Amino acid sequence: MRKAGRDEEKGNSGNLRYGVKLLWDKETGGRAYVEGFPPLLFDRPVKFGGKSRFPCPDHYFFSAVGGCVITTFLFFRGRLKLKMKELQVSVQGEVNSVGPEGYRVANLDIVVHVGVDEGERSKAEKCAELAREFCHLTRSLERGIPVSVKYEVGIVDSDEK
Secondary structure, eight states, X not given: OOOOOSOEEETXXXXXXXXXXXXXXXXXXXXXXXXXXXXXXXXXXXXGTOOOSSOOHHHHHHHHXXXXXXXXXXXXXXXXXXXXXXXXXXXXXXXXXXXXXXXEEEEEEEEEEEEEOGGGHHHHHHHHHHHHHHOHHHHHHTTTSOEEEXXXXXXXXXXXX
16 A cells, blocks of 8 residues: 655646555544544544534534635735735535435535734735635535635734733
């Protein structure tokens, strides 16, 4: 079995390849291993016979999508030299029963909250628009489920920390 590792460039094309190794914990969940990082622990919800000791894979899936939006935003923040005070992404979604086929993610609603000084508002809006456009996970998912990405840019009082 190929070793799970950090991201690797594939040739000179700029493509990336990621690997994760997952092991059952001999109970109702397991651990996901990526070389060089602490393991992620997961469990089945009680509703499905698990113990809910850790987040379920759906939580990690939604977190991955939100993390992609944040890191894409931060990439463009650096390019546009945005001075930002706050950044928060919330991800809500529904996982619906589709009958005998089991369950399916029905939709994802993502909201990017950005706090800036007044003079940075237009740059923050541009970063949010670019994050919405270039996050590869949301773009990939849009082909199969409705994905909504909205942003809210607010002015943060200079005295706030």
